[in-house]
Amino acid sequence: MNGIGGTSINAALNQLKPLPRLADPIGQPERLTRIAQAQYFMREQGMAALWLDASTSLTYFTGLSFGRSERLHGAVLLQSGPPLYVSPAFEVEKLLTMISVEGEIIQWDEHDSPTQVVMNALRARGASGPMGLDELTPFFTSEGFRRAADRFELVEGAAVTAACRMHKTPQEIALMQRAMDSTLLVHKAAASILHEGITTTEVQAFLHEAHRRMGFSKLLFDIVLFGAPTAYPHGVPYPQTLAKGDMVLIDVGGELDGYLSDITRTFVFGDATARQKQIWSLEKAAQQAVFAAAQLGAPCSALDDAARRVVTAAGFGPDYQVPGLPHRAGHGIGLDIHEPPYIVRGNTTPLAPGMCFSNEPMICAYGEFGVRLEDHIYMTADGPRWFTQPAHSIDDPFGVTL
Numbered sequence: 001m002n003g004i005g006g007t008s009i010n011a012a013l014n015q016l017k018p019l020p021r022l023a024d025p026i027g028q029p030e031r032l033t034r035i036a037q038a039q040y041f042m043r044e045q046g047m048a049a050l051w052l053d054a055s056t057s058l059t060y061f062t063g064l065s066f067g068r069s070e071r072l073h074g075a076v077l078l079q080s081g082p083p084l085y086v087s088p089a090f091e092v093e094k095l096l097t098m099i100s101v102e103g104e105i106i107q108w109d110e111h112d113s114p115t116q117v118v119m120n121a122l123r124a125r126g127a128s129g130p131m132g133l134d135e136l137t138p139f140f141t142s143e144g145f146r147r148a149a150d151r152f153e154l155v156e157g158a159a160v161t162a163a164c165r166m167h168k169t170p171q172e173i174a175l176m177q178r179a180m181d182s183t184l185l186v187h188k189a190a191a192s193i194l195h196e197g198i199t200t201t202e203v204q205a206f207l208h209e210a211h212r213r214m215g216f217s218k219l220l221f222d223i224v225l226f227g228a229p230t231a232y233p234h235g236v237p238y239p240q241t242l243a244k245g246d247m248v249l250i251d252v253g254g255e256l257d258g259y260l261s262d263i264t265r266t267f268v269f270g271d272a273t274a275r276q277k278q279i280w281s282l283e284k285a286a287q288q289a290v291f292a293a294a295q296l297g298a299p300c301s302a303l304d305d306a307a308r309r310v311v312t313a314a315g316f317g318p319d320y321q322v323p324g325l326p327h328r329a330g331h332g333i334g335l336d337i338h339e340p341p342y343i344v345r346g347n348t349t350p351l352a353p354g355m356c357f358s359n360e361p362m363i364c365a366y367g368e369f370g371v372r373l374e375d376h377i378y379m380t381a382d383g384p385r386w387f388t389q390p391a392h393s394i395d396d397p398f399g400v401t402l
Contacts, residue, residue: 023174115144132157264374
């Protein structure tokens with residue numbers, strides 16, 4: 001047995017249960033430390049205020065999580081002191097029950113211009129100068145701030161938010177480790193239920209229930225592809241049915257204690273052809289080249305370059321051409337599934353301890369199949385470390401026959 005097929009859905013699900021926690025979820029003390037770090041960067045850069053929209057940066061610093069709408073919800077950090085929360089007046093009572101980091105509330109009524117109310121409140125506190133905007137701020141909000149800015153200059157807030165969020169603490173890495181370990185177990189279980197005639201939608205339903213049993217609060221995506229559609233990086237809008245000889249690609253990730261997992265495995269159902277073995281082995285070599293290039297101080301672009309050298313030397317590409325590697329080699333991960341640092345050509349950001357990112361230099365051959373092997377790396381003072389060990393082989397992806 002190679003771990004592919006041979007198990008019923010119920011039997012596979014019954015083997016799954018939450019893994020022990022490796023760290024406590026993020027609490028108030030850590031959020032206060034994050035706010036202090038952001039304020040240090042703000043003072044260093046001369047940023048008078050920082051707007052946090054209803055995004056994961058708001059969650060990162062305050063613990064609050066809102067669904068974004070046309071109504072302004074968020075918070076402002078000044079160079080010192082507690083956060084200033086911004087809320088519609090009719091939502092204030094609910095907000096009071098949600099706040100874990102104490103701060104003042106700036107409220108606005110339905111007929112108000114909320115961005116004007118915020119700017120007036122900042123002026124009343126003597127703030128002036130550059131105001132950073134959360135990089136996920138919608139245009140209509142940033143435009144509202146622009147109209148109300150007066151003596152404030154609006155600038156990119158990522159110089160503070162990304163500078164904080166890119167460098168994960170040991171607590172964050174431990175939370176991500178549990179999420180990755182859990183999703184890898186789900187991957188193994190999903191491979192075990194495959195059989196001729198199973199559909200991609202059946203496997204997707206399994207992925208959702210399996211992650212629920214592992215303790216995840218939600219599944220963020222569930223890409224399942226069989227055969228030729230495996231060549232499309234983000235899937236196709238129609239189901240497929242599994243047949244012998246098909247390449248199988250499963251890319252799945254979810255949220256556990258606020259942090260995310262994201263792992264892709266590609267393998268063959270049945271006997272692999274020489275072409276399938278060739279491209280799978282090339283993909284593994286490209287992934288290993290990225291890991292080898294992930295050295296402290298190296299620019300993120302060097303990792304993407306390393307993958308492309310391997311792919312091009314084998315006669316694929318060049319650049320983003322297909323058959324070959326059509327997208328960047330990786331992305332950062334944390335509270336968002338895609339966040340800095342991005343492992344892409346032209347990104348000169350140097351790798352530093354605490355950075356976490358995917359390693360997934362996918363090889364696509366449209367009309368045939370694709371192979372993506374995705375694991376994540378975190379940087380330590382001693383260099384790169386895998387969150388999960390890479391796939392073993394095309395016909396024994398989890399090394400169960402070792």
